[in-house]
Amino acid sequence: MFESIKFFVHGKKIYINDQKNGYDLGELATDFLNLKEDYKPMFDKMQKVKEKAKEYVESQNLEDWWELNNYLWDIDKVLMRYKLFKAARPDDFKLFEDTMEYTGQQRLFPDDNIFDLKRLLPEPIEQEDGSYRFKPTDFTEEEAINSIMNSHTLMIAPGDRKAKWTYYETAINKYDEYLHDIRAPNITIQNFIDYGLAHLTHLNPSNYAATLGNYLTNDRWYKWIVNPVQNRGDSFIKKDDVRMWHFPYVIDGDENNVAIFDCYEVDTVQALLKSDFYKALSVGHLIRKCKHCGNYFLQKRAYHTMYCDRPSPEDPNYTCHQVGSRVKKELAANLPKSRSWKRAGDRISKDAERGIITSEEKLKLLSEVRDMLTAAITKPGIGDDEFEQMLQSDVLYPRFGISRRTKPRGRPKKATK
Numbered sequence: 001m002f003e004s005i006k007f008f009v010h011g012k013k014i015y016i017n018d019q020k021n022g023y024d025l026g027e028l029a030t031d032f033l034n035l036k037e038d039y040k041p042m043f044d045k046m047q048k049v050k051e052k053a054k055e056y057v058e059s060q061n062l063e064d065w066w067e068l069n070n071y072l073w074d075i076d077k078v079l080m081r082y083k084l085f086k087a088a089r090p091d092d093f094k095l096f097e098d099t100m101e102y103t104g105q106q107r108l109f110p111d112d113n114i115f116d117l118k119r120l121l122p123e124p125i126e127q128e129d130g131s132y133r134f135k136p137t138d139f140t141e142e143e144a145i146n147s148i149m150n151s152h153t154l155m156i157a158p159g160d161r162k163a164k165w166t167y168y169e170t171a172i173n174k175y176d177e178y179l180h181d182i183r184a185p186n187i188t189i190q191n192f193i194d195y196g197l198a199h200l201t202h203l204n205p206s207n208y209a210a211t212l213g214n215y216l217t218n219d220r221w222y223k224w225i226v227n228p229v230q231n232r233g234d235s236f237i238k239k240d241d242v243r244m245w246h247f248p249y250v251i252d253g254d255e256n257n258v259a260i261f262d263c264y265e266v267d268t269v270q271a272l273l274k275s276d277f278y279k280a281l282s283v284g285h286l287i288r289k290c291k292h293c294g295n296y297f298l299q300k301r302a303y304h305t306m307y308c309d310r311p312s313p314e315d316p317n318y319t320c321h322q323v324g325s326r327v328k329k330e331l332a333a334n335l336p337k338s339r340s341w342k343r344a345g346d347r348i349s350k351d352a353e354r355g356i357i358t359s360e361e362k363l364k365l366l367s368e369v370r371d372m373l374t375a376a377i378t379k380p381g382i383g384d385d386e387f388e389q390m391l392q393s394d395v396l397y398p399r400f401g402i403s404r405r406t407k408p409r410g411r412p413k414k415a416t417k
């Protein structure tokens with residue numbers, strides 16, 4: 001859990017907190033954009049955490065706390081698979097371990113006050129002359145110190161059970177906040193990559209920037225930028241609160257190589273994620289979505305490719321790139337599926353020409369049907385007829401949240417005499 005994240009940018013690298021060897025700009029964002037199937041289970045678990053927390057507050061039963069701690073821990077374990085979280089969270093973070101131990105062992109001691117600091121330490125009483133005298137306790141000083149050292153007083157947070165729970169509740173809220181905070185920029189940036197960057201013919205930082213400018217300001221794209229109205233309060237923030245300063249640092253431990261770094265401190269994952277992404281584009285790093293496995297990958301040099309070089313999901317002996325070449329060959333062979341796909345493409349283009357859908361909706365649909373074709377060719381189970389059906393406009397458009405605008409047609413004029 002963290003309150004704020006510091007990061008430092010120099011050249012084509014980004015460094016998180018006290019990290020020595022940074023990441024390539026865009027590497028963190030790429031990794032995080034691939035958090036897809038992982039999101040829903042975390043979100044569902046969070047609802048369970050919140051329900052259980054309510055139960056605990058009512059029951060004060062440590063079993064409830066123990067159980068919800070496991071749910072929250074599960075969420076943390078998933079987040080920690082991502083570089084950004086791993087780098088941002090302090091190494092000495094032991095909340096879940098502490099809570100497990102505390103709620104597990106404490107059940108044996110129904111009276112929490114045994115470990116209440118106030119009872120163990122002598123209480124200072126102010127005298128008339130302003131000096132203090134200590135009220136004797138039932139324990140000797142040595143007993144008190146031993147009890148504290150062996151107790152759970154310092155676990156989770158200092159204080160009694162109530163104080164610990166209050167602290168734990170802030171952690172629950174923080175994780176809930178993370179889950180909301182990562183959704184908006186992730187979806188917005190994915191849409192920008194898939195429907196904006198993916199269609200560029202000339203790959204250079206100037207074009208990336210111009211496309212981004214259009215995406216962020218042109219009203220026609222608003223649907224693809226996550227906004228609170230349509231997304232349960234989640235929002236892609238266009239202006240983040242950031243503290244910024246400059247400071248000279250040694251690069252890669254080489255004392256003769258010092259540079260002034262841009263240093264930032266932010267309070268949200270979103271702010272870091274966007275900085276990494278934007279700065280990556282500025283130095284010519286491009287993030288793409290593999291047309292085969294659907295994962296995002298970072299390209300540090302500009303060249304056109306639709307496939308990543310990772311092992312393909314169906315057959316790890318081949319990379320996505322190799323499978324992609326096979327798809328291209330099958331397309332050229334003019335099989336029924338590729339004919340269906342070409343016809344669907346024509347229909348979509350025609351609808352855009354007639355103004356029944358916008359040109360942005362066209363780009364989205366073309367990109368989606370291309371993905372559907374790749375899936376239909378490489379994964380068994382979809383028949384030719386079934387594929388043709390899936391591509392019919394009345395099935396296809398609603399699937400991607402696009403409705404066709406019928407043009408107002410005037411009634412045929414009555415012949416007047």
Ligand SMILES: [Zn+2]
Nearest residue numbers: 290293308320
């Ligand atoms: Zn791939």
